[in-house]
Amino acid sequence: MALKHQPLTVKLAVIALAMFGFGFALVPLYDVFCDLTGLNGKTATTAATADAAQIDISREVVIEFIARPNKQMPWIFEPEVRRMTVHPGEIHIMNYLAENPTGRFIVGQAVPSVSPGQAALYFHKIECFCFTQQKLDAGKNMLMPLQFYVDPALPSQFSTITLSYTLYDVTNGWTESIAESTQLGE
């Protein structure tokens, strides 16, 4: 009797296990989906090449800059200007001021988000402080540069793009990785 039921039971158990895996597969699938569609305003995490031969001077796009430290992040973090008007294709540099007012060494990681989400595909960063972790000693400050251009292929319904950075305290993760690399060095 039990043998009669075994093949179907095993098949159903395999479906259940596969669906457990599918739950986790949704994580990378979601990332790929967002990368392809620009859903959620995710921008590329690697540098774009400065391929801005043609500048479209017939159009102007307003770029708004928002910067905010996460609740647990004690840094002061601000853009130099709140907004700028650019022509698609022009390369611009924008500096962000970061200051560590605490008495300890802190590592920060900025995570960008573009709104409206679909415009994220057309916002290219040639160089960005968000590509790497940033370190600041106690009481120090620094300027963090962002070099970007807006793709001339940006659909015409977008006249304003908002770039938002949230800065996170990742000091813990950093010290661990330093400890690891020192061990490797020895």
Added chain:
Amino acid sequence: MSAAVKDHEHDHEHHDHKPSGIKRWLYTTNHKDIGTMYLVFALIMFFIGGAMAMVIRAELFQPGMQFVEPNFFNQMTTVHGLIMVFGAVMPAFTGLANWMIPMMIGAPDMALPRMNNWSFWILPFAFLILLISLFMPGGGPAFGWTFYAPLSTTYSGDSTALFVFSVHIMGISSIMGAINVIVTIFNLRAPGMTWMKMPLFVWTWLITAFLLIMVMPVLAGAVTMVLTDKYFGTSFFDAAGGGDPVLFQHIFWFFGHPEVYIMILPAFGIVSSIVPTFARKPLFGYASMVYATSSIAILSFLVWAHHMFTTGMPVAGALFFMYCTMLIAVPTGVKVFNWVATMWRGAMTFEVPMMFALAFIVLFTIGGFSGLMLAITPADFQYHDTYFVVAHFHYVLVTGAVFSIIAAAYYWLPKWTGFMYDEKLGQWHFWCSLISVNLLFFPMHFVGLAGMPRRIPDYALQFADFNAFISIGGFLFGASQLLFVWLVVKCARGGEKATAQVWEGAEGLEWEVPSPAPYHTFETPPHVK
């Protein structure tokens, strides 16, 4: 037919030995014993979850803070939801499946009886873990039953670990139960019981079981990710580490939307069994019922993001999820039409199971309509997270799922106990429940449309009158359910003897065995013509 069954029982009486006392229940592999345990467990959980609802309604009786701290209030809304969904409605349906599916398809028992025992007995431990987490320092889970990240990761207490393990156990229990149902239906149908002759309760449960094995593992994955995000430094849902909190909502609702159909498809099966019996006519549109159920199940995988319109999504996405959601109204409308058409020119009587089934049809349809309103993306921006949503899902879950379970209990109680229940007491239970449940949930539509947010222990003064009505309705509805317990206990103890067929218009294999159903039924399969 029933005589043949009786003789057979007599021959095999020696099979009936069962250990006495608690061991009978601990070791049992009998589908009827396990079904009874599931139903009793669900009833106990219904009262525990109901007690939490009473705490919520006591606090909301007047504006301002009266009885409980906001954090405790949040624990009550959270655990009330978890217990009612996973502890009351789902185990009640599993209990009905255990009792009725083998008898309806002419099988001697469930296909995997030992696993059946196991899938029931891990369940009390899951809820013990969940309930004791309320006594931890910092309290139990307080992030809502939907446990959105980062509420459940960054901002939750240490009871989260207990919450996660208890959801894991509930998930394993339902997956094992679902596998058992599918294997039973595939392999143990009596000769002649072809697919399109199966009672609709069996059909709807088969489809529900497939939904369960598809989505419960996804829920298990979601809670596992919450666990590792909180305790092991992963960042599935943490933007600082490259994750995304919106991803949590996608994964959760990929489980969550089929879950709501898991809680309503068996109800459709129950109503499709009861209405023909008391209308004394065969079910109108049997085949269309099967196809409607299947298409609802398939569509349930394509609509999850209608819970997340306010997270922001491209217009194309919002339109897709809006239209798919509205499409579900079509097969659901087919079902409601078929039930009404079954009653058309029927010789109807109005015993308690029929009364609850009729109330189900009307009130579930109201819940369906408010669902359609919520499906309209721009309108949803107003309704989102208000009491309108609370009204909507309580209409489909309380007057929908819970009413169908109560109807099923009345319908099959004589078959289980061998005695007729007290009809007069049952009518009292019905009318008290019907009036109080509408006093409880209907005004929630209005306060919701006026902007009262859900899951908040206090509210603006202009909502005071409606909330007082709602709370009174809540207390009355809670008290009315005590009548039901009294009635069930009375019916189990004795009463007028029930015949094998019980109801004049009842048809199907379960009505061919004597009442109460013998411990073993259909050891030799019946032949279905």
